[in-house]
Every structure is written in C-alpha cells, then in structure tokens.
Amino acid sequence: MKNNNEVLLEVNNLKVEFGGKKNKFVAVKGVSFNVYKGETFGLVGESGSGKTTIGRAIMRINEAAEGEIKFKGKKINGKISKELDREVTEKIQMIFQDPMASLNERAKVDYIVSEGIYNLKKFKDEADRKAKVEKALTDVGLLPEFASRFPHEFSGGQRQRIGIARVLIMEPELVVADEPISALDVSIRAQVLNILSHLQKERGLTYIFVAHDLSVVRFITDRIAVIHKGKIVELAESEKLFENPLHPYTRALISAVPQPDPIAERNKVIEIYDPSCHNYDVDKPEWVKIEEDHYILANKEEIIKYKEILESKV
Amino acid sequence: MTSDVKTEKIDKSLFEFAEYDSKNAELIGYSNYSYWRSTLQVFLKNKIAVILLFVVVLLLLFTVVQPYLPNQHSPIKINVDADGLQLRNLPPSSEYWFGTNSIGQDIWSRIWSGTRTSLFIGLTVGIIELIVGIFVGSIWGYVRKLDPIITEIYNVITNIPTTIILILIAYILEPGILTIIIAMSVTRWTSMARFVRNLVIIIRDREYNLASRCLGTPLHRIASKNLLPYLVSVIMLRLALAIPLAIGSEVFLTYIGIGLPVDIPSLGNLINEGRMFIMTPSLRYQLLFPTAVLSIITISFYVMGNAFGDASDPKNHI
Amino acid sequence: MASLYLQKKGGKMSKYVIKRFFRSIFTLIAVITVVFLLMRMMPEEGYFGETGTDKLDESQKEAILTNLGLRDPMHIQLLHFYSDLAKGDLGDSLIYRPNVSITKIIKQKAPYSIAIGLSSLGFALILGLSMGVVMAKEKNKLADKMGTFYVVIIRAVPPIVYYLFIQLYLTQIFKLPLLFDIDEPSSWILPTFAMALGNIAGYAMWMRRYMVDELNKDYLRLARAKGLSERKIMVSHVARNALVPMVQYLPASILFTIGGSIYIESLFSIPGMGGLLVDAIQLQDNNLVQALVLMFSVVGILGLFLGDVLMAMLDPRIKLHSSGGGR
Numbered sequence A: 001m002k003n004n005n006e007v008l009l010e011v012n013n014l015k016v017e018f019g020g021k022k023n024k025f026v027a028v029k030g031v032s033f034n035v036y037k038g039e040t041f042g043l044v045g046e047s048g049s050g051k052t053t054i055g056r057a058i059m060r061i062n063e064a065a066e067g068e069i070k071f072k073g074k075k076i077n078g079k080i081s082k083e084l085d086r087e088v089t090e091k092i093q094m095i096f097q098d099p100m101a102s103l104n105e106r107a108k109v110d111y112i113v114s115e116g117i118y119n120l121k122k123f124k125d126e127a128d129r130k131a132k133v134e135k136a137l138t139d140v141g142l143l144p145e146f147a148s149r150f151p152h153e154f155s156g157g158q159r160q161r162i163g164i165a166r167v168l169i170m171e172p173e174l175v176v177a178d179e180p181i182s183a184l185d186v187s188i189r190a191q192v193l194n195i196l197s198h199l200q201k202e203r204g205l206t207y208i209f210v211a212h213d214l215s216v217v218r219f220i221t222d223r224i225a226v227i228h229k230g231k232i233v234e235l236a237e238s239e240k241l242f243e244n245p246l247h248p249y250t251r252a253l254i255s256a257v258p259q260p261d262p263i264a265e266r267n268k269v270i271e272i273y274d275p276s277c278h279n280y281d282v283d284k285p286e287w288v289k290i291e292e293d294h295y296i297l298a299n300k301e302e303i304i305k306y307k308e309i310l311e312s313k314v
Numbered sequence B: 001m002t003s004d005v006k007t008e009k010i011d012k013s014l015f016e017f018a019e020y021d022s023k024n025a026e027l028i029g030y031s032n033y034s035y036w037r038s039t040l041q042v043f044l045k046n047k048i049a050v051i052l053l054f055v056v057v058l059l060l061l062f063t064v065v066q067p068y069l070p071n072q073h074s075p076i077k078i079n080v081d082a083d084g085l086q087l088r089n090l091p092p093s094s095e096y097w098f099g100t101n102s103i104g105q106d107i108w109s110r111i112w113s114g115t116r117t118s119l120f121i122g123l124t125v126g127i128i129e130l131i132v133g134i135f136v137g138s139i140w141g142y143v144r145k146l147d148p149i150i151t152e153i154y155n156v157i158t159n160i161p162t163t164i165i166l167i168l169i170a171y172i173l174e175p176g177i178l179t180i181i182i183a184m185s186v187t188r189w190t191s192m193a194r195f196v197r198n199l200v201i202i203i204r205d206r207e208y209n210l211a212s213r214c215l216g217t218p219l220h221r222i223a224s225k226n227l228l229p230y231l232v233s234v235i236m237l238r239l240a241l242a243i244p245l246a247i248g249s250e251v252f253l254t255y256i257g258i259g260l261p262v263d264i265p266s267l268g269n270l271i272n273e274g275r276m277f278i279m280t281p282s283l284r285y286q287l288l289f290p291t292a293v294l295s296i297i298t299i300s301f302y303v304m305g306n307a308f309g310d311a312s313d314p315k316n317h318i
Numbered sequence C: 001m002a003s004l005y006l007q008k009k010g011g012k013m014s015k016y017v018i019k020r021f022f023r024s025i026f027t028l029i030a031v032i033t034v035v036f037l038l039m040r041m042m043p044e045e046g047y048f049g050e051t052g053t054d055k056l057d058e059s060q061k062e063a064i065l066t067n068l069g070l071r072d073p074m075h076i077q078l079l080h081f082y083s084d085l086a087k088g089d090l091g092d093s094l095i096y097r098p099n100v101s102i103t104k105i106i107k108q109k110a111p112y113s114i115a116i117g118l119s120s121l122g123f124a125l126i127l128g129l130s131m132g133v134v135m136a137k138e139k140n141k142l143a144d145k146m147g148t149f150y151v152v153i154i155r156a157v158p159p160i161v162y163y164l165f166i167q168l169y170l171t172q173i174f175k176l177p178l179l180f181d182i183d184e185p186s187s188w189i190l191p192t193f194a195m196a197l198g199n200i201a202g203y204a205m206w207m208r209r210y211m212v213d214e215l216n217k218d219y220l221r222l223a224r225a226k227g228l229s230e231r232k233i234m235v236s237h238v239a240r241n242a243l244v245p246m247v248q249y250l251p252a253s254i255l256f257t258i259g260g261s262i263y264i265e266s267l268f269s270i271p272g273m274g275g276l277l278v279d280a281i282q283l284q285d286n287n288l289v290q291a292l293v294l295m296f297s298v299v300g301i302l303g304l305f306l307g308d309v310l311m312a313m314l315d316p317r318i319k320l321h322s323s324g325g326g327r
Helices: A051-058 A082-091 A109-120 A126-139 A144-148 A156-168 A186-203 A214-220 A238-243 A248-255 A262-267 A300-313 B002-009 B022-028 B035-045 B047-068 B107-142 B144-159 B162-172 B177-204 B207-214 B219-255 B267-275 B285-311 C002-008 C010-040 C058-067 C074-086 C102-137 C142-156 C159-173 C185-215 C218-226 C230-267 C273-283 C286-314
Strands: A007-018 A025-036 A040-044 A066-071 A092-095 A174-178 A206-211 A223-228 A231-237 A286-291 A294-298
Touching (some): A007 A051, A007 A206, A025 A040, A025 A051, A025 A066, A025 A206, A025 A231, A040 A051, A040 A214, A082 A092, A082 A109, A092 A156, A109 A126, A109 A144, A126 A144, A206 A214, A223 A238, A223 A248, A231 A238, A238 A248, A286 A300, A294 A300, B035 B047, B047 B285, B107 B144, B107 B267, B107 B285, B144 B177, B144 C286, B162 B177, B162 C010, B162 C230, B177 B219, B219 B267, B219 B285, B267 B285, C010 C286, C102 C142, C102 C230, C102 C273, C159 C230, C185 C230, C218 C230, C230 C273, C230 C286
Parallel strands (some): A092 A174
Antiparallel strands (some): A007 A025, A007 A066
16 A cells, blocks of 8 residues: 555646636635555545545546646646546546435436446446446445345445445546545444455555545545645645644644543643634745655744754654 | 243243344345335325326326217217208207207217317427426526526516416417417426426536536436436426316417317317306306316316325425 | 515615516516517408408508508517607507507506406405415314315316306305496406405415414424413414515416406406407407507516515515526
8 A cells, every 4th residue: 555656646736716707716726746556645624625626626527727637647637538538537436425415316226336337338248237237236245136226225324335336337546535434324434434445455446535534534544635725734644644743724633533532532632723823924835845755835934843843753 | 930930931042142144234224215106105195186097097098089989979060950950059868968059069079079179288288398398497507608598588488477478479370279389388388497497406516416427427318317307207297287277278268269269179169159158047058068077177187286296206205 | 574674685685676677677678579579470451440351452451551650660660669658659449449549448447457456356365365374273174175175176277167157156146246337336246256266275375385384483383382372473473474475476466367357357347458358359459459468468577576576575585686486
C-alpha cells in the first residue's frame, strides 16, 4: 500500500464554481494534489468545504472552471476524445454517500449492477454478463440470487454493497468514495470498510476517500488532505498528520474526534478554529513543505512557528 | 420439586450456541416489498374502486361487442314502419330497448355508439396529453437554458380560462371529432408538462442519476430506465381522468352548439336531443337513459383513476 | 398575519405583485392578439348581418368587408382593434342586434351575470367552507363519507347533467319558476344554487384537506396538551387559517363560475353574458363572440391575478417567483 511514486491522478489548481454571473459561488478555490497508484487518499473537511465537489469534478459531474485534472498523465477535464471518455468512464468510478438515494428504485439489482458494462459492452454474451453480475455480488458478500430483486428490499448496508458491486464490475483503477459510510448504521460501517480495504489489497485499487469523520479516515487512508472553505490547508501522511497536526483547523478537527478513553476524553481540550487567527493581510500564505510528506498552507511567520513545534516534539 | 419439573420441560436446544450464518444474515436483511404488489394491494382494499373497475372493464368490452350482438339497430338509421312512416318517439320495447328518438333512431344503439365516440375522444386526448406533456416536460426540466422561456409560455397559457380556449378553438374550426380533440389538447398538456418538469428536476440531481452518468449511461437509457418508470402511475391516472373530462367537454361544446354535428351520435348530442323533452314527462326517458349511462361512465373512471392514483403513491403503502 | 408579513417583506412582496401584474398584462395582450388573428380566419359569411349571404352579390360583399376594415393589412387591423379597445369600443354586433354597439349590449347584460355570479360565489363560500369543517371534524364518519360522495359526483359528472336535473325536478318539488324572470325574486334561487354546486364541492374539498393537515400538526397537539378546549383550538388556531384554502380555491372558483354561467344562463334564460355567448355562437355573430371571449378572458385573468396576490400575502411559504400550477 505504501506509495510507489507512480502518479495515477494529478489535480492542478482546480477551481469549481456554481451559479451564474450574479450569484457566483466558488466551491473549490485552486486545489492541487497528486494521488499515487495503490494508495488511499483522504479528503477531509466539514460540510460545505468543497470536498465532495472535488470528487465530483474528478468524476466530471461538476465542471472545472479552471485548472486541470490528469489521469495517467492525460487531461480528462473539459472536452476530451471519445476513446479517452470511454477509458475514463471505465477506469474511474464512484461510490455514493447515500445508498438510499443512489440506487434506481424501479430497476432490478441485475440491471443496476450491469448498467456500466451495458454501456461499455464489456461482456461477450448474456451468460457472461450474468456470471459477471454474480461474481460482483459475491465479491461484496451478497448472494447471487439477489440479482432478481429490487433495491427497496434491502437494508442500507446491503444497498451500499450493491453500489460497490456496480463499481467493481467495471474493473476500475481509481474509485472515488464519497463518504461511503456516513449514511450507514454504525453497526455495519466496519463491514463496508472491510470490504473496501479487502478489495484494495486484492485488486490494487486506488481510493480517494471523502469524509468528514477523521476517526474513520485515520484507519483507512495513507495520506490525508484537510480542506477548509475550498482550499487544502494541510496535507500529510495519515500518521504524521495525527501526530503533528500543525494547522489550527486540522488541530480543531482532530480535537473533536471522540476518544474511547473516559479519562482522556474528560481532560481533552477541544480547540475551536477561528480563521481570524491568521494574519494574512500583508504576509500571504503559501503552500510549503514543512517536513517529509507533510505540506501546509502558511505564511512566513507561521512557518517559523510550526517548525518550532515540530522540533520541540522530536 | 416443581422447579425440577419445570427445568425438565425446557427445551435444551434453546441453550445451544447460535452459529453465525452469513448467508442467513443476508437473507433477513431485506424485506419482501414490491412496489406494484403493494399498489395492487392498496387498490384492492378500496372495494368501491374494485367494483367500478369491473364496471369499466365490462363497459369497455360492451361498447366494442355491442354492434355485433344480435338484434342491434344501426345508430344512424331512421327506422320506418311498413307504411314508410318514421317510428317517432316509440317507448322502450323488446324491439327498441330504449325506444326511438324524434326521428325514429334507436336510442339504445345510439347510446353505445355515443359512448364509443366519447371514449375514443377521451383516449386520444389522454394520449396526446401524455406525449406532448412528457416531451415538453422533459425538455423543460432537463435543458436549463429553455426553462425561463417555457415557464413564461406555461404561465401565459394557464392564465387563460380553459373553457374560453375550448370555445374559441371549437368555434373557429369546422365542427367534428378532430376539432374537439384539438381544442381539448391545446390546454390539457400543460399540467402534465409541469408535473414531468418538477419530477425531472427532482430526479435529475438525485444520486442514482449521477451514478448512471458516472457509469456512462446514454441519455436515452437514463430517460427510459431512470425516469419513465416513475411516471407510469401518473400516466395511468391522467389517462383515466382524461375520459370523464373529454366526455364533459364534448357535452358542453355540443350544448352551446359548436360540438359534434348531429349526424355523429355522441353523448352530448343525445343529451341535447333529450333536453327537448324536458317539458314532456312521458318522454323524459330519452334524457334519463343517456345521462344515466354517461354518469356511470364518468363516475367509474373518475373514482377508479383516483383510487389508482392513491394506491400508486408509496406513502400509502404501509 | 398577512399585514405583518407585508410589513416585513414589503419590498419583495410589492416586487412580486408588480411582476405578476405585468405577466397578466402580457397574457392579456397575447390573448387579444391571438383571439383577433384567429377570428380573422373565420369564414366571411359572419360579417354580412341579417340580410344574409345569398342576397348580396360579390361587389356588395366586398364593399361591406372594406367598410369594416377587413381588407386592410393585418397589422393595421390589429392596431385599429387595439386603439378601439383602448377607447372601450368593442365594435358592433353583426347579427344578434345588427349595428348595435357591443359595449352597449354588454352593459345591459353584465349586471345580471355579475349579480348571479357573485351571489353564487358567496353562497358557495359559506356552505362549502362549513361543509369542509364538518367533514374534517367528522373524518371517516358518515358526514364525511356523504360529503366525499357529493364531491365525487360533482367532480365526475358533467355539470349539464345535474343542472338539467335541478331544472327538471327541483322546480317541481319546490314549486319554483322554471325560467328566469326579473320581477320574480324566487326565480333567482335555483340558478344561483345550481351555479354554486361545483364551487361548494371545491371549497369543501380544499377546506377538509387543509383542516385535516392542520389538525395533525404539532402546534395543535401542543395546544391540546396545554389543555385548550377543542372549541378554542378551532376558533383561535384553525379557523383563522381557513383563509388559506379559501384563497387557494378562489381563482378556480371564478373560472368555474364563468363556465357555469354559460350553461345556466342559457338553461334558465337569464339575460346575462353567458347566455349571450351561446346565442352569439349559434348565430355566428363573429364580432360578438370575439368581444365576449375577450371579456371572459379578462375576468379569468383578473381572477387568477387576485388569487395569486392574495395567496402570496397570506402564505409566506409559497415561492414568490413561481405561479401556482395545476389548473
């Protein structure tokens, strides 16, 4: 799982805007990051921070106003050729947040799961298609006979796994998982996470894992980007980020994670992020490397402060 | 003592460890709900609607079969006796079941012929409404640029009283079945289009449509698989309600003198003919028979359509 | 409630009213233009008055048409039409009462229609709303079921059927006059009642639905839990909001009254606008039909405008930019 430095997805200065000229809203304000093959890349932030929009921009649901998104070195946003469109459709797939809303209620599971391969004609004949559906369902721990049923017959966890099966059948390389467990019952979250990480090991999948819940992200991701108001404020390897959170916003997020230890929990000081703590009027913030695999958005004054913190810890 | 007896009676198997069977766990995870089955169940619970459904089916069958039954008269033939005199205003008899009208035509067969005309108009208007409504509504909802224009057109059309449009068009065009169909279709599509538009807007950004787009599903399949199935219940409802409406409009237009010409038997023409005898109690049956048939048809379709509309609403599936 | 809202969101509200007003004007212009153009497509026989088509030769016909301005280019005709309309001139009747100004005819007829229409609306309002209240309070009991039955019959059966039966049997049962007579006050009763039937059903249905929704709401549960008496709840919480269903159905009821007046005035021989329209249609008096269609459209457009504005004043929840649909 450790990154082998082959860049699968490259996002450069991505900007996404909503609304017309009058009431323009910039959801993503110039975001750049790389996703390496085989890793799980976490996008974390509060609701409205733009993390889902980044995921959707990669899926080409939301158009990028500026910047570029490259998949295996080829630009995939804006106008692209038919062959590339086909390749991207096949290789980049998405798991949605709400399993109750992301399945077509009036279609059978069989159709839902094979929708993608119907579109790309990724099967030889009817028997081959059936076999593929069966395999995809079994892979996510569902029974093959569920294919003839309708989505409303299933529980939330089962529905989410149907959503995963429909992605798997495409044999993708990159999967954007948009808060795949936040709408699920706590008791079945682990099940879905385990399936995701099992599939990753088995098939060498790359995940972009969008979440607001840091406690989950810590255990599933290799690297985490923290997003605030459409900008990445800190990006680091998961463990480094949890050990040495530098940006006040990251610290606020981490301090909000409940700990399964009553004594620690009682003594915990919850930090509250106040954007006015930055003094960015004169000294503009920059995207800087503060240590190995650890980047942060800070101005010169803050860099000195953060470096001191790091040194004091070592 | 007693406690010993009790312990012996307890089934030992109750205390065995349950084994975790993932297959069984999956099986109890889903419920057996089916949309159409529940719709049917809710519909069947409404006894009156079920009875009226039978009435409608029988009526439909009968209007088709009636001309081929034995001893039926032609609805437009003017019957004469042996001397060549018109058989005017005969009371109901074994020969003329509902009697004859003022020029000797058989009222029974005219009622069924009229019903056929009205059903034909109703179904055609319903189908036109569906086609135009779904077409305009989908464009209205999907193409954001056209939204303000179509909304403005919609606002203008719905601001004019429907009756006035109906009268105006029927007045201008030649009287006939086609005119009535056109006059009714001109206004009827708007509410369907609005409904489809709202549905499209709700559904357009639903996650499962995003999912379909991510999977590269072409637009025509999104329309047929993701959109149309949600419309089926409304389509049935609107078709059922188009029939009483069409019958009512035809009667109205014929009454004010711009409906169907007198030589086409229709429920409107029959009621108009019967109205002449409003002052002659002995001949009032000429008015009562058509109005009775007309009321049965319109009430049946109306109640049935609404019962189906209620039943197809998942909120009523408990 | 309404005035409070007006104060708070006065700016937005008046903006909506102005916008809605301009849409009505725009609709009106569109209707006038379309009606005028469509009427030009009619066969020209309708313009030769009582003398009839056969008695005139071609040159005479041509002279009449030129005299009427019907040989002018279309846009000139339209301009003339607009300027006449602005002066309140709807043209002259051709056949119904040849060469009599239509404005004059309408002035004679309109009071009857307005009187009967308004009295039937008021009657329907009182009876329909109280029927709705009773149905909601007696939900699923006999009174509710009977009320629902009535609503279904009225909505499903074409109006002419029950109008005819009222004329046929109620006149006998209550010994009321069969036809309208200006000097006989009892002859007003049945037409007014018949015209109100449909609106009674409409108001009862809206009121019942609104009350049932309202009675289930949390704030009423709270009121009950507080120990308020049912009567007080009804008076202070629910009935006050009865304005909402009333206003919601108002435009539809006006349209329904227009439609009903066409039937009823001709059935009972009331010398009003509805009966006049039927006469004009049967006589093929093009000018008169055109004028009446425009008059009815104006009333309808005005009714819808008033309904929408009242609704916006009453219920701040409705979105001000979209008009109420479904009619």
